[in-house]
Amino acid sequence: MKKRVLVTGGAGYIGSHTAVELIEAGYDVVVADDLSNAEMTAVEGVRRITGAEVPFVKADCSDPAQLFPIFEQYPVDAVIHFAAFKAVGESVHKPLDYYRNNLSLLITVLEAMRKYGVENIVFSSSCTVYGQADVLPVTEQTPRKEAESPYGNTKKMCEDILRDSVKAYPGLKGIALRYFNPIGAHPSALIGELPRGVPNNLVPYVTQTAAGLREQLSVFGDDYNTPDGSCLRDYIDVVDLARAHVAAIGRMVGGRSKAPYEIFNVGTGRPVSVLELVHTFEKVNGVKVNYKIVGRRAGDIEAVWADTSYANSELGWKAEKSLEETLAGAWNWEKHRRGIE
Ligand code: UD1
Numbered sequence: 001m002k003k004r005v006l007v008t009g010g011a012g013y014i015g016s017h018t019a020v021e022l023i024e025a026g027y028d029v030v031v032a033d034d035l036s037n038a039e040m041t042a043v044e045g046v047r048r049i050t051g052a053e054v055p056f057v058k059a060d061c062s063d064p065a066q067l068f069p070i071f072e073q074y075p076v077d078a079v080i081h082f083a084a085f086k087a088v089g090e091s092v093h094k095p096l097d098y099y100r101n102n103l104s105l106l107i108t109v110l111e112a113m114r115k116y117g118v119e120n121i122v123f124s125s126s127c128t129v130y131g132q133a134d135v136l137p138v139t140e141q142t143p144r145k146e147a148e149s150p151y152g153n154t155k156k157m158c159e160d161i162l163r164d165s166v167k168a169y170p171g172l173k174g175i176a177l178r179y180f181n182p183i184g185a186h187p188s189a190l191i192g193e194l195p196r197g198v199p200n201n202l203v204p205y206v207t208q209t210a211a212g213l214r215e216q217l218s219v220f221g222d223d224y225n226t227p228d229g230s231c232l233r234d235y236i237d238v239v240d241l242a243r244a245h246v247a248a249i250g251r252m253v254g255g256r257s258k259a260p261y262e263i264f265n266v267g268t269g270r271p272v273s274v275l276e277l278v279h280t281f282e283k284v285n286g287v288k289v290n291y292k293i294v295g296r297r298a299g300d301i302e303a304v305w306a307d308t309s310y311a312n313s314e315l316g317w318k319a320e321k322s323l324e325e326t327l328a329g330a331w332n333w334e335k336h337r338r339g340i341e
Contacts, residue, residue, distance in 0.1 A: 003253050004028040004074060006118075008061045008109060009082030011038035013193045014124065014182055016046050017242040018080060020191070023050040025246045030074045032067070033083065034060040037196065045191035062104040064111065071116040078120035078249050081109050084154070087200060088128075088299065091151035102154035103161065110165050113172070120252040122245055123162050125176040127234070127267070127304055128152040136271075137234075137307040140178075140263045148299045159263075166261040173260050175248045180234035180267030180306050182241050184326035185333035192333035193238075203235075203327075206278060207334035210287045217289055219274050221296035226303055230274035234267035234305035237321035237329070241266055247317040258314070267306030268319040277323070284324045285331040 005022055009015045010031030015038075019029045023046070031043055035058055043056045055074065059066040061083050084102045085091065091098040106123065113121060129152065130138045131145030147153035162174040183203040185192030198214075199205045209217045222229035244266045251257055272280075278289050312318050321329075335341055 002028050003077040005249060006030045006032060006076045006079045008032050011035060011042045012082055014238060014241060015082040016042040016191045017186055017238045018245045019046045020049050021242040021246050023052045029054055031056045032059045032061055032070055039194055042191050049188050049190055062101060062108050064108055067108055067112050071112050076118055077253055079109060079113060079118060080122045080245055081106060082124045088149045088151045089200060091149050095150035098150045098154055103157060106158045106161055114169060119171045119173055121174045122248045123158060123174060123176045125159055125178045126155045127178050127180045129156050129178060130304060132301040133304060136303060137305045139307040140265055140310055163261050173252050173257050175252060176263045177244055177248060177266045179241060180236050182238045183235045184237045184329040186239060187329055189333045189336035202274060203330050206281055206289055207330050210289050211334050211338050211340060217291040218294040219291050220294060220300060222293045224302045226273055228273050228275050231300060232271040232273050232303035232305060235272055236267050236319055237326040240319040240321055244317050247315040251315060264311040264315055265306040265308055266311060267308055269306055269308040271303060271305040272323060280323055281327045284328050
């Protein structure tokens with residue numbers, strides 16, 4: 001019997017790529033999304049890539065009246081819970097919206113799982129929980145720091161809600177995946193990131209600048225204590241990241257979890273600076289990115305990258321794509337969307 005996975009936030013950037021990889025790995029998938037920050041075109045892209053029907057339910061998963069019927073209609077073996085607000089800057093101005101939405105989403109999903117006897121959940125966490133770590137790269141044992149933003153705090157709090165729930169409810173298993181910086185797009189260029197308005201994140205800003213939609217990229221700071229003075233991050237291809245979810249689901253439904261609650265870093269283990277990323281993008285794609293160095297962005301940390309050895313050995317998963325390949329994919333997606341070439 002095929003296993004079925006409910007993907008909340010499955011019309012979003014990481015959710016849609018994960019739906020594809022799940023289907024290609026032999027799972028059935030149900031997508032639930034309220035489309036508040038996602039487009040149906042992503043679900044259609046998933047259907048086109050996989051040739052699968054992929055049931056979609058438009059639902060706010062923080063509302064039991066909308067979520068529970070999905071569990072009734074589509075019995076599932078596991079949930080991957082992506083649905084959440086994710087804009088760091090916005091969270092500073094609207095903390096209550098972020099706390100209410102992100103916490104009640106996870107709580108409602110866990111309540112539904114209890115009600116319908118679903119025992120496996122993967123939660124989208126973030127390397128933001130490490131803050132500026134004292135020792136790099138960060139391992140899963142690196143202490144979490146005080147969150148820099150309400151958004152970051154919701155990731156910490158949701159990890160704790162999951163940990164405590166797993167402790168209290170026998171049979172329940174959870175895996176928190178701490179993502180580093182997801183970038184790139186599916187090689188088909190049928191799905192990718194769809195930022196609304198001016199992008200906050202580096203790579204969409206780079207691709208939109210190269211496409212002429214933005215005049216100039218601001219590089220936030222060249223006076224950090226790093227080799228070229230710009231910040232270091234661990235940029236992971238979204239397809240590699242999606243495959244880490246497949247590995248996590250396989251571990252849980254295959255009964256290979258070593259503990260009811262587990263945490264894995266999902267990165268490449270390679271630090272890349274902002275300037276290195278921009279120059280690599282230019283080189284790989286043969287385009288110029290107009291940029292200027294400006295002051296530091298408030299709340300940015302200097303450097304973070306993953307020690308991935310635990311995920312590599314325990315999940316049997318490893319990021320495979322090179323930065324070059326990933327940045328070529330990011331540009332391909334932007335061109336495809338804009339009808340360039
Ligand atoms: C940010 C969040 C992180 C969240 C992640 C989700 C902050 C402080 N952190 O990560 O919590 O999980 O997004 O996507 O916001 N940069 C520029 N110019 C730009 C945009 C970015 O120089 O126009 C630089 C930043 O200073 C940073 C790097 O590029 O050094 C990556 O930035 P970004 O893509 O926004 O991700 P993070 O800030 O690492």
